[in-house]
Structures are given as structure tokens and as C-alpha cells.
Amino acid sequence: MTKLLIADRDHNERTGIGWLVNSYGIPFDHVLMAGTMLDVFQIIESDMPDVICIELDMIPREAWDDFKERIRQYKQTIIVTTTEATFERAMQGIELHAYDLWIKPHSPDSIRRVLARCCKAVSHIHQGIEINGEDVSLSALSYHSIFLPHRSTADDCWLLLLQLEETEQQPKLLSFLQDYPFYNEPVLLPLSDMIVSIFTREPQHSLVSLKKMGNRLLQDWEEKFTEPLSLVIYDTNDTSLSLRQKYQYARQALDIRFFKGYRQVSVIEDKVEWQIIDPFLTPGEQREWIDMLGDADREQLKQWMYKEFLNKEEPYPETGLLRTRLTSILAQVRRFMKSHYLDQGRLEEHYHQVFETILYNPILYRIVQEFLLFLYEVLDTAKKHQEHSRTDIIEQALRYIEENYNNPHLRLEDAAAYVDRSPAYFSSLLTKRRGQSFRQLVTAVRIKEAQRLLLDTKLSIQDVAEKTGFINANYFSKIFKEKTGSTPRIFRNRKKL
Template sequence: MKIFIIDRDYTEAKGFKWYLESYLLNEIEVYILNSIDQLYQQYQQVHPDILIVEIELIKHPNDIAFFKLARKDGTEIYAITSEPLFQHALKAIQMQVTHFFVKPVDLNHLKYLINSSTKENKTVVNSIGDYDLTNVFYLQLFLNNENGSFLKDNRLFFLIEPEYPKDLSALYSWLKETPIFESIEIYPLSKRIICISEFVEKSLFEKKARTLIREWNIMSGSYINIAIYDREPAQLNEIYLETKKALKQRFYKGFEHIFYVSKQLIPLPLDPLLTPEEQQLWIQGLENLDIQTIKEFLYRLSIDGTYYEQDSIRIHLTSVLAQIRRFMLKYNLHQKAVLEENYRQLFNIILEHPILYTIIQEIILFTQTLMKLAADAKLEFKANYAELAADLIEQQYKNTKLSLIEIANQLGITSNYLSSIFSKHHGVAFKRYLQQIRIQHAQKTLLETNFPISEIAQLNGFEDPNYFAKLFKAYTGQSPNRYRKMLREKRE
């Protein structure tokens, strides 16, 4: 067996040579080269069985074409790199390498691959690549066939789903070349890949599956999930749908997982709309720039071991987004084109992104940006202070000391300026607006409780019960006691 090592680091190449000569089962001859040009010259004189090449040396399309031809001639190709970049991984796929190593190279694994590689394995996998999509397999997959079960020969059916759909083609090409599974049938779909293995020992299969997940991450920088059908034999269509359903667990758990059809999650119901208390939490959290309260609210949706229905969570988070939108409008942040675009992107992420944790992180990051801009807006007098003042009144009307000056101080503006913009925006003076809010809440308290008038006055921001009664009658035309009695008589 003849092996070429093409590496710029001569010392490292000598280490490879010593190890391979010491531990490979076959007698070998190892040639050390330091450039692709040297490879071209040596290749004309000696036809190698194995090429081990540093992928950083591959710089031109002609180099890739050369390795593809060598592959067709029966030469095994192993690529190595010191940087696990995606562009290197794509080169490795185009070169049709048997395996792609990241330095430091696992020499035991390299030895295993070389010792166990056979022409038979390559032939089986490559023949799958030429699979005719009109074959009966795809008809059985999507049509409910009544002709018996599919897994009658103890074959193992599993699905592989990449983190990014755009990686599907690269993943398919990589799967055809990887030696992790000695015998495997591969059938590509639009978003995932079907694999059927003759291997049925699940403990060892899981070890191989985890190796597959790890190697793909090293090679591509992205992740995959694997879902395994482990129930009784059934029709192919049923097997596929059940296994596909198992992959939906990625919403809660992310990637780098092996899911079993027999271990499905049981989601809990969740009210898709925010309660009044939750709405108030968001209003106050945003106004107070309290990102910790916001985080705690969102993280409860992804507590490990608690799984809410996916659609309900998405609707729930669009309700959250409505509160965020209100906050944006209040501070005129929607006028910033970039921020408005980010808001629309966040809306699509909530509706479509496959991972809950990512959705939550995107909401938190966007909210943090809004809070910073809102704080800046206050300092620059660009906020809608009339609306802010009205919100503060709603939150603090019970405070008997609440006044125009107090609200102005909280907003960081002068009382004269607030008085002017408030009356223009609401069509009523600040003092009268505060009185109206207090009377409205007092009406509700009168109806819902049996508290004495003096206590109701105190609960709604009035120090003097007599003044409260006088003002209440001015607004409603009735005294507090008469108002309570009349409404209760109507209800009865």
C-alpha cells in the first residue's frame, strides 16, 4: 500500500509516517510531499492507494478536479486542516474525501479508517447516490401502502435533519462518503435525509450516531439531529410520519440530539394571550428598563422538563411583541428604519424559527436595544412625554402626593413643559386628567367592595374623604353612596 502525505509541516508529516508504518496492518510505503506541484510530479511515477492532504494547499478548481479523478481511480483521500472553516469543509466535499480531520489528528481513528476501508463499502454507498427518484421507495414513502410492514428485515430507519436547510446537499454528499456506517441506504428529501441501516444493535448504533453528529459539526461548523424509529414494524409512510414528528422536539431541545419515536414529549397547554397582570408586567418592565424581569418571564417558557404546546408559545410571544410594539410607538422608535426592519424580522423569527431558545434570545436582545434607545430618547426629549405621563398616572394614581411636578421630575423634564404638551395631547389639563383617573378607579372600587367611603377615598389617592365625595358628585352627578346603591340595584 502506497500512501502520499502532502503537508506544509514536515515534522508533523514525519510523525504521521512513523505512526502509520508502526500500526497499520498492511505493509506500506509512505511518501512525504510539501506542495500540490510535488504531488502532480510524483503521481505520474507512483499511483498511491491513499492520499492524506492538508486542505489549505488546495487553492484552484483544477486541484479539486484532480482529487476527484484520483477518487474515481480508487484512491482513498483524507483531508486535514488546522482551521475548521466551512469553506474548507466544502472543498473536502467537492474533493469527495473519505474523511475530513481537524488538527490535532486523531491517529487512532485514521488507522481504523484505513484498516477497515474496502472497495465493497464504497460501491454500496456510491450506488445510492445515483438513486432514481421515481423508484417505488418514494411512492411507498408518501402513499399509504397496504402491502405489509416495511421493517420486516430488522432494518433500522432514522432521519437526519440539518440545522440549516441550505446544508442539505452538502450533508447528503458527506453522508455518502463517510465511513461511520459500513452499510447504509441514503434517500434525500427536501428538508431532511432518510437513512436505513442494516445494523440493529441500538447501543452501538447510538454510539455511531453520536460520532456522526460530532464529525458533521467538526466538518461543517453546524449541527444535525437524528430521529430513530424504535417501535413495531409498520408501513413506510407511517414510520416516516412518526419519525418526522419526533424531530419536532428540536423546538425545545435544539440540535445535537438523538430522538426516539417511543419517547415523545407531552406538551402542556398554555394560554396564548397575555393576562392583564402579564401585560402590566411587560409595561412596567419596559418602562423601568428592567431587563431581568423580562428575562425571567421569557425563561419560564423554556424550563427544562416543562414543554408547552409549540403553537401556543408562538402566539403567546406575538402577544409579548404587541407590548414591545406599543413601547416602540411611545418613544417614536418605529421611525428608525433599521429598528423597524429588525422588529419585522423578529416577528418572522417568532413565527418560523425552529428553536425556542433562539427565539427567546432574539427577543431579549431586541428588547435590550429598545431599552437603550428609549433611555437615550428621554435624555434627548424625543419621547412622547404626554403618553408617558398618562402611563405614570395610571401606575401611581393611588399616591396622594402625586402631582404635575412629581411626574415631570420622573420624566426628567420641566413641569411647565409637561403641562403644555399634556393638555395639547389629551385635550385636558394634567390635574383634571388625574382626577378623572382616580374617580374611574373609585367607581370600580365602590362596585366591587364594601369598603367605607373614607377608605375608598384613601385607596384612590384622596387624602380628604369630603373632598373626594364632592369631586365624585361633580363628575358623576351622584354621591359615592348613592352611586354604589344604584348600580347594585341594577345588578340585582
């Protein structure tokens, strides 16, 4: 007599699974329900169910050890359910020696398949039958096999690892795989960042046929969903490898997506050998970067980055070393920023964003593109600062003129020295920016001040000339008439009219 206990805090979840058991005709003799841990303990003691399907989230921390002990004592087959597709939940399942881990929302086909197997295994145990010499607990194909260092009857298998760019979409991927028409139904082990699929190795399977299967699965996924997916197929003839070692090699191979991007299928039959590179720039490369940044040569910078990081071929550089090399280049850009006083504000925030991108973005070409966009922003900002700096030079010179216009010996050389520029460069820049020569600007300032003094004071023409930097009254009157169209005396008399 086989008994199933369905334990979940949600009444609808319990009822739904019970309904599926009856609808699919899974031959459990009794289906029991529990909504609290107290109910679970009581049913385990009184009815001794053979299979327990329990929600991990309903087990309080203080009851965890007690529950484990009861499971060990009564030797039930455990199926755990959760809404969290995390490594922590997977490890809890391992700790309970769970046969399977279901991620809510449940797939009806997966429930039917798993419970039917469990019911069949329990029936054979009751009849004293061993199935093909295998462990009837079916734990051979479980989280134990990929995390714990022991060999099992599941070692002669091949693996399919599937990883979404957006890991929070994994329940959707799990449901897709549970309903997918595989030739051989795999064991699916959801982890926090991927789903591990374990298949029984068949003689007709070759790496070519497995790749075709992977491409077909990827195509079927993309016809239904938009989330980018990456696949790694691992198969080997090396019988010395445990399933755990195969999983570790396959997981390492997931880093190939760093170079290929998502929507790719990688098929491997050995441990991936990464190329070891020097992650730091040589002195020559540092000088080259200083020159490229100083020249603001965008095309040369882009070609350097493309040649260095894109279109890589096997054996690929070790991804960690490549990220370090990118940060080494970023350090050169940082020095350029500091030398141009750009290490603040929006650009400083963008710098830290690029640093985070280098460390954590899973795709190399995205890192390179983000890096280049940042470089262009740095160069644009540096150019604006340089132009602003030139404007500042003119403003400083104008202030100097306004403070010293009353000096009849004021010279271009004096103003150029004040802004720390050569007379020739300063004169050229002044004419370019203001459209006037130094002498014209000085004269304009002097005439403007002379007009004010003529209108607002009773100073003599001679005194006005002296106070505004003219050598004598005659020269002052001559220049004043040239610029205003009237003599100083006529200009003053207009006020009286």
C-alpha cells in the first residue's frame, strides 16, 4: 500500500497536486494532506507515507533537524518544492537527500512524471524487487551527483547546461524543459544561475548529433521567448570522470559565452584549457595609450580595442585575466582624466559604471562597446574643458585690462605675462575670440570710462585724459572723436541740453 503526503501552506497547491495525482491515475493508494509542520510530523508518525512532497519554505529553522531525523528514520522518498530557484534551496534539497526539486509554478507533466516514478519505485520496494541493479531511491541522478565527491551509477551520462541572461526567468525555462519532447527524458536540476540537465548516454549519440539537438532546442526556445539563452553540452568517452567532475568542466565551459555571446551552443568533450596572458600593459603599450589619448584619436583607439579583445579564437584567454587587462587600460584613462581635472561629476560616475561593467558583465563585446563610449565621452569633455580654459584666459586678460587701463604704458606683453602665455599666442587668441586687437580693446575700455567721467563728474578734460590712461589731452581728444564722432567737450555739453 503506497502513500503520498502533500505538504504545503497553500491549500490550492495541495489540492492541485492531489487532483493531478487522481487525474493522471498515478497508483498511490492514499493521498494525505498537511498544511502545517505539526500536521506533517503527526502524519509521518501515524501513517508513515512512502513519498513526501513538501514545501521547503514551510519548514521553520527550529524544526529542520527534527524533520531530517524523521526522514532518515522512516526512509521516505522526498520531493521538495519552493518558489526560490537559489543555490541555498538546492543545498537544502541535497541535505534532505531529495529525489527532485520543483520550482513553483509547477509543471503538470513534471509532477506526473516524477510521482509516477516514485510510486513505481516504492511499489518495487514493497515487493522486494531491485530495478536493474540500480538504487531504487533514484538518488543517482540528483544534486548529490554534481556537488558531492563520490561516484554513482549516473556517471555514464552527458550534461546539458542552460543559462539565461536574466536568471529570474529560470522558472519559465524550467517549465519549458519539463514539457520539451526530449528523446530521452533528462533529470533537471535547477540552480541559482543555471539549469543542469543530465541525460543517459546512448550509443547512437555523437557530438554532432548532440549539437543538432542543442541547436534545435535553442531555436524552439527563441520561437516562444525573447530571453537570451546559452547552452553548453558536455560529453566525453573518459570513463574515469565522475558526474561531479563532468559538471565542473561543463560549468567552466559556460565562460565561453564571454566571447561568443548568448544564443550559442558550445559542445565540448574535455576540460576547457584557457590561454594564460599577461594582463598588464607593457611600458610600450602605456606610452601608446598616452599618445592616443593625448591626440584624441578615436579611430585608433577603437581599432586598438577591437584588435586586442574582439574576434578571439580558441584557445580563449582566461576571462579573469582579460578583465584585469581591461582594468589596466582603464587605469590609463583614469590618469588622463586626473591630468585634465575630469575626475568628478557625471564623468566620475560613468567611470565607476564602466569599472563595474568590466568586472561583472558576462559578454566581452558589450564591455568593449561600453568602454569605447566612455572613452569618447572623456575625449569630448576634455576638449570642452580645453576650450573653456582658453575662454578663461581671455576673461582673465579682460579683467587685467579693466584694472590697469589707466596706465598709459600698458602693453600687450604685460597682459600676456599675466595669463602666462606668449605675446604672439595671446594676441592671436584674443583676436580670434574677441574680434579685436589688444590695443583696440584697451582703447574701448578707456573711452567707455572717459564717457562716464565726462557725464558724471566735473573733472577737466586734462584730468579725464590722465585718469583713463591717455598721454595728454590733445591725444585723448583726437582718439575720443575717432571713436564717438564728437569731441569730449561737445559730448559733455549734450548732458546740459
